[in-house]
Amino acid sequence: MLPEKQQQIQLVSRPEGMPVKEDFLYKEIDVPQPSNGEVLVKTIYLSVDPYMRGRMSDAKSYVEPFKLNEALAGGVVGEIVESKSAHFQKGDFVVGMLPWQEYSVAKEKEVRTIDPDVAPISTYLSILGMTGLTAYFGLMDIGQPKEGETVVVSGAAGAVGSVVGQIAKIQGARVVGIAGSDEKVSYLTDTLGFDEGINYKTTDNIYKTLKEACPDGIDVYFENVGGEIGDAALSLLNKHARIPVCGAISSYNKTDRDLGPRVQSRLIKSSALMKGFVVNDYNDRFKEGATKLGEWLSQGKLQYEETITEGLDNVTDAFLGLFQGKNIGKQLVKIAEPSK
Known part of the structure; x- marks a missing residue:
């Protein structure tokens, strides 16, 4: 029997700098009931992602800001516990962008079914979900790595960066990953097969360290971080280098302007391509990306x-931990157990 009440996480103030717990409110609300053409979804896994920090601001961006005193929302894998849709059955597992709460009503077009026999359901929020697709399209469409080239990835132990480096290795590239701890560097080189790893927190000069790791220069720099790491990488570009710009997490919580070297002369001298993107730019190609990722995973x-935190009451801690580098791979929060 379903409960009548549930917990929902709302944004109640817009953060200035690093978000704090007081910016969020846990509120008890009714469990909603689906109407015709809708389903009731029990949240099993909930995704927290760095881009959500931008949505907490009311500044104009590529996605609408979160509204104050309403539920935050993100990627959710859930189980249908009640269906009033001909396209879904009770017990189906689905993925979609849903509120941060225990139960959500979704329209038919807001969720899609996933197959738990292909891979664990959590992977549809990680390697087979938006993070995997972000890595695939950013690297393959913009980065276009070639055999023998040098690919550098910042935020390399994160959800996107860890996949980027592996895909670059599949393409025959030499891969250097930049991360924030010795544990993460070991994970990159010993487990994922990166050729070299750099702990940016223990080097006195990131430019010098990166230059030593890339004696032949950089052909592809996959940007997740920005800041001094990005400045150093842009100084080592080879002719016709490509720079997919996926994120700039170093600046997300800054309250002043993020200043750094001007990039124009570096791009001109190297005839390099630097292009920002979001995964939704590739909506019409998601099937292609998911198919390829699935093939490589099965092979x-x-x-x-996946770094999995347990419980809805720990969602905000998991989110804030992203900006402290606490996660390896994809950060997820497990909210409930599946019924089957």
Whole structure:
């Protein structure tokens, strides 16, 4: 029997700098009931992602800001516990962008079914979900790595970066990953097969360290971080280098302007391409990306790591931990157990 009440996480103030717990409110609300053409979804896994920090601001961006005093929302894998849709049955597992709460009503077009026999359901929020697709399209469409080239990935032990490096290795590239701890560097080189790893927190000069790791320069720099790491990488570009810009997490919580070297002369001298993107730019090609990722995963060419926090009451801690580098791979929160 379903409960009548549930917990929902709302944004109640717009953060200035690093978000704090007081920016969020846990509120008790009714469990909603589906109407015709809708389903009731029990949240099993909930995704927290760095881009959500931007949505907490009311500044104009590529996606609408979260509204104050309403539920935050993100990627959710859930189980249908009641269906009033001909396209879904009770017990189906689905993925979609849903509120941060225990139960959600979704329209038919807001969720899609996933197959738990292909891979664990959590992977549809990680390696087989938006993070995997972000890595695939950013690297393959913009980065276009070639055999023998040098690919550098910042935020390399994160959900996107860890997949980027592995795909680059599949393409025959030499891969250097930048991360924030010795544990993460070991994970990159010993488990994922990166050729070299750099702990940016223990080097006195990131430019010098990166130059030593890339004696032949950089052909592809996959940008997840920005800041001094990005400045150093842009100084080592080879002719016709490509720079997919996926994120700039170092600046997300800054309250002042993020200043750094001007990039124009570096791009001109190297005839480099620097292009920002979001995964939704590739909506019409998601099937292509998911198919390829699934093939590589089944062939053992891709590995993945998920940092899973338990409980809705720990969602905000998991989110804030992203900006402290606490996760390896994809950060998920497990909200409930599946019924079967």
